[in-house]
Amino acid sequence: MNRCHQFRFFVTATFLAGFVTTAAAQKSSPDNAVASHLQALQAVGKKGEGHRAATAAWKHLSQTDATQITEVLAGMDGANELATNWIRAAVDAIAERQLRSGGKLPTDSLEEFLIDTKHAPRARRAAYEWLRRVDASAEGRLIPELMNDPSAELRRDAVEMTTNNAAELLQTEKKEDAILAYRSAFRAARDIDQIQDIADTLKDLEQTVNLPRHFGFLLNWHLIAPFDNSGMSGFDSVYPPEEKVDLQAEYQGKGEVTTWAPHTTDDEFGTVDLNATLGKIKGAIAYAYTEFSSAESRNVDLRLGCINGNKIWLNGELVMSNHVYHASTAIDQYKVKVKLKKGSNAILVKIAQNEQEEGWAQRWQFQLRVCDQYGTAVLSTDREKNKTALLD
């Protein structure tokens, strides 16, 4: 088994099975002082909690010998996002001092740490970034194997490298090989810009691409509007759909009787344009309702893009609330982790439009997708299969 295959074996085995540990991890029993300092950093919490002890510990930890850098990196495993940053700064201080003094970094240890996917994605990314600075071959040797890595940053680099290779194949008129490479990159891509770029290229190559399915956007909805949101007062008003969804019911809305109407968006990014569907109404509330079938009880992300005030209920429980108007929007603008139940799950979205008159304050829309923590689409079991050349 050559080094490349060995590396691939490690990544695949550890990420998929989750139980392989590296020799480095097995042999490392952190120095007591390092462990103690890391503990102080890991204890930092909200509003400055633990700062005094952490500040003192950081000063000591940053003096750790560079040979122990992976032990410090491992302190990020399970650490909260604040502690992760404290530890990252210590790692950088250690590595920077070592290189400035003419010393070397323990590249073998860093590489073993990178390979071991049981470590925190950000810790592995930091290990890679220091490895890359001192080993010019690291990128080309390691990154291609990380197409399905749990680290979004490492995966992105691998997708970019594969996409570049595909472009080179295309230039040398190896179209079929290029398409295969693009397909591979598309499957692995989770960053929106990469997905869009690769999809555009595949379309140019006359390949079918199903973007809504790749993202996991919800396309089929029942909509009802308008309810009153004059003076933004309707955001916290409880209108009938919040008490019970009855798709056959009719209600007295804002100045008119209103009923639910089915709507399927054909937008590639799942955008439901309420101005186009319901009419341009200011100071109004709309509701959108759909059901999502899950084969099992499982954790997912609900990821919303919405330039209007918004709320989401999952199975009657409020899981998201953002009273924000016209301050930009994007795919995955708001994220919430939820648990789906086995079978049918009711998703109700409230979209609040205010009364601003500026040209940039007229949009009334949303896009919602269901995915896992990495951004991989989770599809409703009753979703139309609609197989494509890319997703089959």
Add this chain to the structure above:
Amino acid sequence: MKNLLPFFAIVFLVTVSTGADWRQFRGTLGNSVAADANLPIEWNEDKNIAWTADLVGRGPSSPIVVDGRVIVTASGGVRQDRLYVLAFDADSGESLWRREFWATGRTLTHPESAVAAPTPASDGKRIFAFYSSNDLICLDLDGNLLWYRGLAHDYPKAGNDVGMSASPVVVDETVIVQLENQGDSFATGIDVVTGEERWRIDRDARANWTSPVGLEINGQNVVLLQSPATGISAHNPLTGETIWTFKANSGGIASPIANDGRVFFASKGITALNVATGSVEPSVEWDSNQLNPSSASPLLFAGRIYTMNRGGILTCGSADDGKKLWQLRLGGTHWATPVIAGEHIYCVSFEGEVKVVSLGEKGEVVATNQFPEKIQGTPAVVGDAMYIKSDQHLWKIASEK
């Protein structure tokens, strides 16, 4: 009343000896003025560029200069969630250290902005790097981490997906940040030593990009907070307690400026307040719609006030009555606040053009310099050198000895 003003000691804060530093947005004195600086008026790749340093990441934040170090913040990554603090030797441009973090708050911004929009601040011993994600990082001058606060980690609704840009200010060993947005909207004072919260006060739930300003009134340090809906207010920097409030519809981008017992802020063009009485609500001296800042903050120097609108019109007015004295149409899009150095005002456009205007009875463009990249940050001026950054580079502009 104006004649009484010299009797009141009202100056911008100088908490410790500032030496040759430019410690915050618009300089240590917060006025964007380096009166004694002798800068070149012309430069290009062959002359008067002392050094150029490559930057990792991007951002409209301005450089600061502390004890011979040029400190720069930047942000990067496809999600703009990588935060950088970079230090360069002011003499040589050599990289001294680099620290990296992952943002803990919201990182969406307008495409032309970035998460590294606020300018860092320093008290001469520490650096306070602040970002649109509401991460507040305290380092010593050698890059050692002293503490790290994720203000959106604590208050998850704090954020504006257009981007936030209010820069911190340090007053009475308190670093003060203003997070005004449609979610968790507040201003807070953080202990510079521990990173712990001294105070937090709710603010209007409305987007605002103005920066807090520190000043001293009658021997008492205060911090000014300006907001579009409420106007401007003065607070005790140690407690956040409101000393006075002046209600007005004001701008939400250009920050106030103060000197000689007066505060000038973006309202009805520019409004000048007499704040010399200290604890009493200030009175209006004048307002003038002939002076109209948009993104750039106003400047005050030698009895004159200067405003730059986003379309590149530079206006000079009298600080005594707000009357327009002269106006120049410079063109370009202007986000950066100009700086005054010696006898010139340096006006930096988003397109990377720097027009040097003489300060006289009538302003005159005496030189035009072109950087190859877009620039949003205000330059820093220390000694006879100007430090200016784009998203890709940091330059030191200084005459060849």
